[in-house]
Amino acid sequence: APQPAPTTAQATAQQAPPAPPPPRKLRILALHGYAQTADTFRCRVGSLRKGLKSRAEFFFVDAPWEAGEAAGGGRSWWGWEGGAPGAPRTRPSQSSTPVVGWEASRKVVLDALAAHAPVDGLLGFSQGAAAAAWVLADLGRGEVALPPGVPPLRLAILAAGFVPGAPAAQAAFKAAGGGDGRGGGAPPSLLPTLLIAGSADETVPPARTEELAAVLGLEEGEGAAWLRHGGGHCVPTCSGGVKAEMVEWLDG
Numbered sequence: 743a744p745q746p747a748p749t750t751a752q753a754t755a756q757q758a759p760p761a762p763p764p765p766r767k768l769r770i771l772a773l774h775g776y777a778q779t780a781d782t783f784r785c786r787v788g789s790l791r792k793g794l795k796s797r798a799e800f801f802f803v804d805a806p807w808e809a810g811e812a813a814g815g816g817r818s819w820w821g822w823e824g825g826a827p828g829a830p831r832t833r834p835s836q837s838s839t840p841v842v843g844w845e846a847s848r849k850v851v852l853d854a855l856a857a858h859a860p861v862d863g864l865l866g867f868s869q870g871a872a873a874a875a876w877v878l879a880d881l882g883r884g885e886v887a888l889p890p891g892v893p894p895l896r897l898a899i900l901a902a903g904f905v906p907g908a909p910a911a912q913a914a915f916k917a918a919g920g921g922d923g924r925g926g927g928a929p930p931s932l933l934p935t936l937l938i939a940g941s942a943d944e945t946v947p948p949a950r951t952e953e954l955a956a957v958l959g960l961e962e963g964e965g966a967a968w969l970r971h972g973g974g975h976c977v978p979t980c981s982g983g984v985k986a987e988m989v990e991w992l993d994g
Contacts, residue, residue, distance in 0.1 A: 768798040768862045768992065770899070771854055773870030776834045777809040777816035783867065786977065790988075793980030797992050800865065803854040805873070806846050819847045819873040820906075834869040835946050838907030844876070848886060851877050856889040863897035867977055868946060871903030875954060876911060878930045879918030898930075901938035901977045904950040905957050915957045931959030936991050938969045938977065945975040967991050 774783030780802035784791075791800055805817035818834070820841040851873070855861050866874030878898060880886050888894065905915050918930050937955055939948035948970070960966035969987050971978040978984045 767796075768897075769858065769860060770798050770800050770863050770865050770897075771851070771858060771861050772800045772802045773819070773851065773864065773866040773874050774802070774805065774817070775868035775870050775902075776818055777813040778867075778870075779817055780804045782816070783870070787865075787867075790977055790980040793985045794988065794992070797989070801854070801858045801861070803850060805870075806850050807843050819869050820844045820908075822908075833945065834872065834906065835904045835950065836907075838909075841906065841908040841910065844910070847873060848877055848880060852886065852889055852892075855892050855895075859892050861892070861895065863895055863899065865899040866901065866903060868902045868904075868975065871900040872906050872911075872954075874898060875900060875903055875930065875958060876906070876914060878933060879914050879958065882918045882930050883914075885914070895933065898933055898935045899938065900935060900951070900954070902940065902943055902946040902951060902975055903937070903954045904946050905954050915954075918958055931961070932965060935960050935966045936969055936988070937966060938971070940971050940973040940976065940978070942972060942974045943976075 772780075772783060772787070774780060778786070784800070784802045787800070805819045807818045807821050809816045809818040820834075821843045822837060822839040823842055824839065851864075864874040864877070866872070875898070878895070881888065881895075905912065937951055937960065939951045941948060955961075955966060962968055969978075969984065969991075971984060980988060
């Protein structure tokens, strides 16, 4: 028997191409601050996770060294000479003592990039921001390479970051300015980076984060952007103007 002719709406539906899949959320590996853990940092950035949940998902990893009882427990991304890794006498941002244990910490980050691949970027807070920048510096100058199959990183968010005072760190960061991406990652100066600084931060004053940007060659308007807030040593609450700036940067 003859079939009825399709209606205009049916014909249009048959001819229309399928809708494209929704864009994938950004996948970001988060590095906690000194004397924190992956779990405590996850809780502390709850506002950030909620505010950006339609755009990004975050993965958290523990640093390999213990911060020590004097620091109130938690973990550390490196230790200091003169004591077991993770048993410093001063806070990471204030110490110029040579560090130990960095290679193991760097491996933890690289292994996490492989475990959660594909990862689009790094989020670091305080010592975690310094660690994230150090990984990027080592990748950019070819000191290490990304694990097989791990795509290059596309972005970094560094909150209350600083250049560690240890001589090895100072040398690595300064050399990164001339890196050529031999490790599979763009030189830090070419990686889109959001720098976050609090005007009331007494632990890592904004000048320390500005120093980090200068050493890595991160120039505002040329890949780097700044989010300045009026708070202290923290990742600011992701609401109002802070959320608007973060969303604009992520969508840019």
